[in-house]
Amino acid sequence: MALPRSEYLSSVWRDGIFDGKVIFCTGGGGTICSAQVRAMVHLGANACIIGRNVEKTENMAQSIATARPGSKVIGIGAVDVRRIESLEKAVERCVQELGAIDYVIAGAAGNFLAPISGLSANAFKTVIDIDTIGSYNTLKATLPQLLISAKKNPNTGTNTSTGGRIIFISASFHYTGMPLQAHASVAKAGVDALSANVALEYGPLGITSNIITPGPIAGTEGMARLGDKDAEASGAAQRKNPLGRYGTVKEIADGTVYLFSDTGSYVNGEVLVIDGGGWRVTGSF
Numbered sequence: 001m002a003l004p005r006s007e008y009l010s011s012v013w014r015d016g017i018f019d020g021k022v023i024f025c026t027g028g029g030g031t032i033c034s035a036q037v038r039a040m041v042h043l044g045a046n047a048c049i050i051g052r053n054v055e056k057t058e059n060m061a062q063s064i065a066t067a068r069p070g071s072k073v074i075g076i077g078a079v080d081v082r083r084i085e086s087l088e089k090a091v092e093r094c095v096q097e098l099g100a101i102d103y104v105i106a107g108a109a110g111n112f113l114a115p116i117s118g119l120s121a122n123a124f125k126t127v128i129d130i131d132t133i134g135s136y137n138t139l140k141a142t143l144p145q146l147l148i149s150a151k152k153n154p155n156t157g158t159n160t161s162t163g164g165r166i167i168f169i170s171a172s173f174h175y176t177g178m179p180l181q182a183h184a185s186v187a188k189a190g191v192d193a194l195s196a197n198v199a200l201e202y203g204p205l206g207i208t209s210n211i212i213t214p215g216p217i218a219g220t221e222g223m224a225r226l227g228d229k230d231a232e233a234s235g236a237a238q239r240k241n242p243l244g245r246y247g248t249v250k251e252i253a254d255g256t257v258y259l260f261s262d263t264g265s266y267v268n269g270e271v272l273v274i275d276g277g278g279w280r281v282t283g284s285f
């Protein structure tokens, strides 16, 4: 059964804007990234989603494919972003089966709540390896395809055919610092820095690189891991956000379509924080 569009995509976007394009997404079995990819597929793209868990990734690919009859969505499991060879193989298969990679979402992440004193050196390194090194590996493995796509789809401002774009998924912990999140803060600061460098180094070759920073998004694994259950149940956590509520995966998907479509053609090296303004309120996540 296909999910209703209203759950993952606004009605403002026109069907077919990503016809013939291919998106490659790590962490694509997760709640946020799957909504981003589902929105892209709905609007015409084919997709390749990557994950560590085989069954979860393949099932999610099948589910995403229901967004548009005739779409091709491949789920490649047993891929760990910490190992570049496994990503390179996935890229190879994506290109063999779908023909190209026009858009990339580096979304795989690992996180848990832990005080600095409760983090072993390996625990700290694990999160850096998944988030920072994993984002780099995703970029490195897909860059040749992004360069080809950027060449095919020159970003002139008048050309509505887009491609050669990457979005890294980050967080806002490191803007202020956050208790129990030293590992993730350091890791995501690195991701933000990586994106800025890609924007400057590869902008001249037609690639755009941006960050999406989701805030507290309802029903996600991140909230299950990091949210304050008691405060959520009483509504106190939601009321702390300037908009008085949690966000939805649809709001992240809409930001994705904005950056990947013609509307985002002059946005490069930016951070799009989609959190209701929450990061400005200390500890609001």
Ligand code: HXC
Pocket (backbone or CB within 6 Å): 109, 110, 111, 112, 113, 114, 118, 119, 120, 121, 122, 123, 124, 126, 127, 130, 170, 171, 172, 213, 214, 215, 216, 221, 222, 223, 225, 226, 285
């Ligand atoms: C302290 C912990 C820990 C915890 C694990 N470790 N959990 N330390 N507190 N809660 C330590 C382990 O003891 C070990 O160190 C080291 O971390 C590696 O753990 P492993 O289990 O061996 O690693 P691995 O199997 O690779 O698992 C990685 C993981 C795990 C990050 C620890 O939680 C995971 O696979 N997560 C993937 C999914 C995920 O986290 N998604 C959430 C993303 S949400 P020692 O010293 O014992 O060897 C997110 C929020 C974004 O990112 C929010 C945006 C606003």
